[in-house]
Amino acid sequence: MGFVNRTKELAALEDWWAQPYPRPGLIWGRRRVGKTSLIRRFAEGRRLVFYTGAGSAPAFELAQFSREVAAALPDGLRRLDVNPYRDWYDAFEHLAAQAEQEPLLLVLDEFPELTAMSPDLPGIMRAVLDRIQGRTKLRILLSGSSVRAMWEMQEYRAPLYGRFDLTLQLHPFRPHEAALMLPRLSPEDRARVYGIVGGVPLYLSLWDQGGSIESNLLRLAMRPGAPLYNEGRLILATELGGGHQPSAVLDAIAAGRTRFHEIGDAVGSDPTRTLDRLVELRLVERLIPVTEDERKSRRKIYRIADNFLAFYLGPLMRNRSKIEIGLGETILPVIVEGLDDHMGEIYEEAFRDHLRRRAAEIDPRVVAIGPWWEADGQNQIDAVVLSGRGREPVLAGESKWATTVQAGRIMPKLMAKAARLVPDPGPLRYAICARTEVKDADPEILTVTAADIFSPD
Numbered sequence: 001m002g003f004v005n006r007t008k009e010l011a012a013l014e015d016w017w018a019q020p021y022p023r024p025g026l027i028w029g030r031r032r033v034g035k036t037s038l039i040r041r042f043a044e045g046r047r048l049v050f051y052t053g054a055g056s057a058p059a060f061e062l063a064q065f066s067r068e069v070a071a072a073l074p075d076g077l078r079r080l081d082v083n084p085y086r087d088w089y090d091a092f093e094h095l096a097a098q099a100e101q102e103p104l105l106l107v108l109d110e111f112p113e114l115t116a117m118s119p120d121l122p123g124i125m126r127a128v129l130d131r132i133q134g135r136t137k138l139r140i141l142l143s144g145s146s147v148r149a150m151w152e153m154q155e156y157r158a159p160l161y162g163r164f165d166l167t168l169q170l171h172p173f174r175p176h177e178a179a180l181m182l183p184r185l186s187p188e189d190r191a192r193v194y195g196i197v198g199g200v201p202l203y204l205s206l207w208d209q210g211g212s213i214e215s216n217l218l219r220l221a222m223r224p225g226a227p228l229y230n231e232g233r234l235i236l237a238t239e240l241g242g243g244h245q246p247s248a249v250l251d252a253i254a255a256g257r258t259r260f261h262e263i264g265d266a267v268g269s270d271p272t273r274t275l276d277r278l279v280e281l282r283l284v285e286r287l288i289p290v291t292e293d294e295r296k297s298r299r300k301i302y303r304i305a306d307n308f309l310a311f312y313l314g315p316l317m318r319n320r321s322k323i324e325i326g327l328g329e330t331i332l333p334v335i336v337e338g339l340d341d342h343m344g345e346i347y348e349e350a351f352r353d354h355l356r357r358r359a360a361e362i363d364p365r366v367v368a369i370g371p372w373w374e375a376d377g378q379n380q381i382d383a384v385v386l387s388g389r390g391r392e393p394v395l396a397g398e399s400k401w402a403t404t405v406q407a408g409r410i411m412p413k414l415m416a417k418a419a420r421l422v423p424d425p426g427p428l429r430y431a432i433c434a435r436t437e438v439k440d441a442d443p444e445i446l447t448v449t450a451a452d453i454f455s456p457d
Contacts, residue, residue: 017103206227254317402435
């Protein structure tokens with residue numbers, strides 16, 4: 001599967017490139033989300049120096065960087081193989097000179113790895129940029145997987161604060177975007193695959209569209225050395241910043257302890273900072289009833305927002321000991337039988353995402369879409385759409401991970417819950433979501449299926 005999607009990101013990069021003398025651009029996102037693929041696609045047909053930081057000693061990095069530049073710009077007057085860069089000042093000054101007449105794209109990938117061993121690099125870059133601004137066509141893109149480090153580069157006291165003309169954070173694909181990578185599958189199977197591997201492009205690319213769910217899971221996840229089995233370990237080892245608590249918090253949420261005090265009891269300490277970091281990484285989502293103010297609401301619950309991580313910590317890790325001793329093939333039917341339970345909450349969020357995508361068609365003044373429930377956790381509505389400055393509910397929706405649902409059976413319960421949401425539910429519009437078909441729905445009811453949610457159009 002070739003490069004797909006990222007049209008808005010490519011357009012933003014093109015706008016940045018078109019500026020006469022753009023200041024650096026910043027691209028970041030968690031590992032495997034497609035930063036390098038996006039940059040490579042954007043760089044096609046352009047003069048390019050692409051260097052990935054290795055976190056090595058400065059002298060080694062400069063020597064390797066010199067070799068990369070020599071390979072990318074073989075016609076330069078300077079013989080970098082015998083006269084490598086002395087320091088980063090020398091490197092930036094030389095590249096700026098190479099771009100006096102013709103634009104040159106310099107990509108420093110995994111920039112935090114470079115600054116880890118050369119903490120003065122951002123300050124050096126600032127000094128050089130201030131000196132060469134308006135005198136060179138050098139365009140610099142800084143990329144990184146450490147979300148926290150890339151945010152810190154933009155903060156007030158950081159050396160490069162205020163010196164970026166492009167800041168672009170990449171996220172995993174949404175359902176309709178993931179569908180672009182699964183064109184040969186039925187909408188229902190696209191939903192299942194999305195529920196297992198989520199929206200990370202690399203994981204989606206590993207899925208064999210000619211194979212069954214069972215054959216793919218067996219190949220990708222059901223043995224200790226399988227790609228996705230290893231990937232779950234890698235996420236826990238690299239994305240969470242070390243320490244025991246992040247993994248313990250994720251384990252607690254995966255086990256159904258979704259309220260703050262439940263998570264705190266499970267880990268034995270205050271989880272506030274860890275939860276904030278996991279939310280920042282978009283591995284965890286903090287939910288409140290959509291009608292409430294997030295700053296004031298005490299009715300927060302947490303869910304694992306990354307579908308692959310939810311699958312890894314749920315169905316896979318519940319059977320880890322069996323997989324580790326080689327029983328992956330025999331435990332596979334049990335995991336497949338449990339997929340419907342795994343998909344319920346994921347499909348609800350995919351339904352909400354679809355409503356967000358179609359918000360303007362529902363109401364031109366939509367301000368929020370999310371779940372709603374009463375103080376005791378009862379009468380939950382999967383999706384409520386709010387409109388206008390008064391945040392008035394205009395639609396209430398129910399999602400079912402069932403092949404077919406009867407609207408006549410869903411509507412009385414949904415309308416009863418809507419009566420708890422607003423004093424007069426009469427003006428409300430309703431939506432019902434099923435996997436394949438919603439039967440016997442009145443014309444005014446919005447019906448949604450996997451074919452709608454996982455349509456790339």
